[in-house]
Amino acid sequence: MEGLLEPEISDHALSIVTLHKMNQQVDRKLEEMDEREKRMELEEDVKILNEKMDQFMSHQYHSSSYSIVQSRCYNWKKLIEKFYGAEAPQEVDVQPPEVVSTKGCGSRLPSRVEKSLKLKRKPLRQCKKCQEWGHHDSRNCDKFKEKEKRRSRRNSEV
Incomplete structure (x- = not known):
C-alpha cells in the first residue's frame, strides 16, 4: 500500500506546483494587461485634457467671458459711487510729487535714558x-x- 500511495502523492505534489506556476503566470499577465489598460486610460485622459485646454484657451479670448468680469467691476464702481454719493471722475488731475526725499537719518536716535546708561558705564x-x-x-x-x-x-x- 505504501508503494501505491507514493505515486499519487508525487503526482498530487506536481499538480500543486504546476497549478501554482500557472497561477503566477496568469497573475503576471493580468498585471501586464492592467498596466496596458492604465496606460491607455491615461493616454485617453491626456487627450481629453488637451481638448478641454484648447477649448478653454479659445473661449478665454471671447468677449462673453470678458464681459462677465467687466460687469462685476462696473457694478462695484456703481456701488462705491452710490456709497460716497458722488461719481468718480473720468480723468484724474492729481499728479505725483516732483521731488521725493526718501533718505533717512541712517541710524536710530538713542533716548535720554539710553544716553545716561551709556555715560554711567564709562x-x-x-x-x-x-x-x-x-x-x-x-x-x-x-x-x-x-x-x-x-x-x-x-x-x-x-
Missing part, C-alpha cells in the same frame, strides 16, 4: 583744570568755560 576721569572726577577733561571743562565766558564779558564791557 569710567570717570579727573579734570586737570577743576580737579574733579567726572565725564569731562580739561578741553571741555564746564567750570573753565564759565570762567572764560565771564572773562569775555568783562573784556567786552570795558
Whole structure:
C-alpha cells in the first residue's frame, strides 16, 4: 500500500506546483494587461485634457467671458459711487510729487535714558583744570568755560 500511495502523492505534489506556476503566470499577465489598460486610460485622459485646454484657451479670448468680469467691476464702481454719493471722475488731475526725499537719518536716535546708561558705564576721569572726577577733561571743562565766558564779558564791557 505504501508503494501505491507514493505515486499519487508525487503526482498530487506536481499538480500543486504546476497549478501554482500557472497561477503566477496568469497573475503576471493580468498585471501586464492592467498596466496596458492604465496606460491607455491615461493616454485617453491626456487627450481629453488637451481638448478641454484648447477649448478653454479659445473661449478665454471671447468677449462673453470678458464681459462677465467687466460687469462685476462696473457694478462695484456703481456701488462705491452710490456709497460716497458722488461719481468718480473720468480723468484724474492729481499728479505725483516732483521731488521725493526718501533718505533717512541712517541710524536710530538713542533716548535720554539710553544716553545716561551709556555715560554711567564709562569710567570717570579727573579734570586737570577743576580737579574733579567726572565725564569731562580739561578741553571741555564746564567750570573753565564759565570762567572764560565771564572773562569775555568783562573784556567786552570795558
